Amino acid sequence: MGGRGTAIRGPRRLRRQAACAALVLCGALALTACNGDDGSDAGAGAAGTTPGVSPVSPSAIPATSAAPAGGATPSAAASSKKPAPTATTPAKPKPPAPGPTCVPKASISPDEIAVYRYTPEGGSTSLIVKHGNWGCAVAGGATPFVTVGEETFIPIAEDAKISAFTPILPTTVSTPISTHELTSWLETHPNKGLVFHYNVNKAGVIDTLGQEEYTS
Structure with a gap:
């Protein structure tokens, strides 16, 4: 009896070990399948990016400004420009100062x-x-x-x-x-x-x- 019982228990132990090994193998395959799906999704999301460079989110791109260089607003830049010089009319020459008045004699001198x-x-x-x-x-x-x-x-x-x-x-x-x-x-x-x-x-x-x- 003792020998037969030992013989019966031996095959059962092997079957349990085989079943455990099969469960472990299935678990590993399931884990690999899950990891493969995640990797394919990550690869699709990262398509078109340079390896090693983190993609830039839209919120990180600075908004462009219409203001001119130097930080001045358009109105300030326009007001800072000097007006174009206007043509000036040359000054008229001053008339000569009147000289001493000459008072001639009578229209006809009698002598x-x-x-x-x-x-x-x-x-x-x-x-x-x-x-x-x-x-x-x-x-x-x-x-x-x-x-x-x-x-x-x-x-x-x-x-x-x-x-x-x-x-x-x-x-x-x-x-x-x-x-x-x-x-x-x-x-x-x-x-x-x-x-x-x-x-x-x-x-x-x-x-x-x-x-x-x-x-x-």
């Missing part, structure tokens, strides 16, 4: 004439003259004698007291000359218009004639 020529007609010597007045100084400082009206003639006495200087005489000092010396110069230098101060006697004949120092 001054411009002598141009002479004529011996009528049996006496007459000077061909124009009346006028002194104007305002011109360029160079010369003061012109402004004549008025047409030429006329005034008789001159043969013994009239006459004084003259340049250009009639080669001197700047007033020097007495005769009527003949004056008419001789006028004959060779007509229409010069030299200005003389004159005086007439009761007969209307020039008896005094003096060349003016301020002729043009």
Whole structure:
């Protein structure tokens, strides 16, 4: 009996060991199948990513800003720009300061004439003259004698007291000359218009004639 019981127990033990081994093998296969499913899912989720680089979540991407570099807002950047320079109108030149006012003499001087020529007609010597007045100084400082009206003639006495200087005489000092010396110069230098101060006697004949120092 003892030997048979030992023999019976031996096969049963082997069957239990085989059953346990089969259960362990099934458990291992089930665990492997589960791990394979997880790996395939992880591989599908990670498709398109570079190995070793963690995928970036959308929340980690910084939002882009329309503000210009430097942190300034668009309105601040626009206001910081300097306005374009505008064209300026050149300043008009100032008019020259008014000079001293020139007040000429009367329209016709009663005792001054411009002598141009002479004529011996009528049996006496007459000077061909124009009346006028002194104007305002011109360029160079010369003061012109402004004549008025047409030429006329005034008789001159043969013994009239006459004084003259340049250009009639080669001197700047007033020097007495005769009527003949004056008419001789006028004959060779007509229409010069030299200005003389004159005086007439009761007969209307020039008896005094003096060349003016301020002729043009």
